[in-house]
Amino acid sequence: MPQRADATHNKACFRGIFFWRLCSLLWTAPNSLVGLILGGVGLLSGGGVGRCPGALEFWGGLPAIVLKILPLRGGAHAITFGHVIIYRSRTLREAIRKHELIHVRQYERLGPLFIPAYLAASLVALLRGKDPYRDNVFEREAFAASEAPYMPFPEELLAEKNHEGLASSPSPTHKPLS
Numbered sequence: 001m002p003q004r005a006d007a008t009h010n011k012a013c014f015r016g017i018f019f020w021r022l023c024s025l026l027w028t029a030p031n032s033l034v035g036l037i038l039g040g041v042g043l044l045s046g047g048g049v050g051r052c053p054g055a056l057e058f059w060g061g062l063p064a065i066v067l068k069i070l071p072l073r074g075g076a077h078a079i080t081f082g083h084v085i086i087y088r089s090r091t092l093r094e095a096i097r098k099h100e101l102i103h104v105r106q107y108e109r110l111g112p113l114f115i116p117a118y119l120a121a122s123l124v125a126l127l128r129g130k131d132p133y134r135d136n137v138f139e140r141e142a143f144a145a146s147e148a149p150y151m152p153f154p155e156e157l158l159a160e161k162n163h164e165g166l167a168s169s170p171s172p173t174h175k176p177l178s
């Protein structure tokens, strides 16, 4: 009997986890769709795709060029939409994945409200005379939890990512991660 009770309990736990995972995917779906479209553009323009626990990852291609010219000092390393992370280059993934996964968790909490809340947090920081990026509460949480480096990135990594992220050769960046 105890074994049967354990099996029933495990089944209920699994269903609960599956239910909340499904809710999380649906809640972030509008944002993830934006990420998938941008990632698709990246793939069509020489970028790559892979995955990590909790997110789909894209790098390189046209989105990388856009990230480079974003109005941040040195451009942006990456941008997250729901469960999709778009990096400037494949090289950057290991260095800043933890940071971006915090943003994924923030999307899971706020869903479609995340982007308006993020922009409002930047505005609040700006009105207080602070940096709209570094002093944004969502970025502060991500930096505190991930220990990712602030801008500008180390020179050697910048050189590497510029070489890899903006290269037109389709391989090896097209290879999905195992």
Ligand SMILES: [Zn+2]
Residues within 6 Å of the ligand: 099, 103, 139, 142
């Ligand atoms: Zn961030």
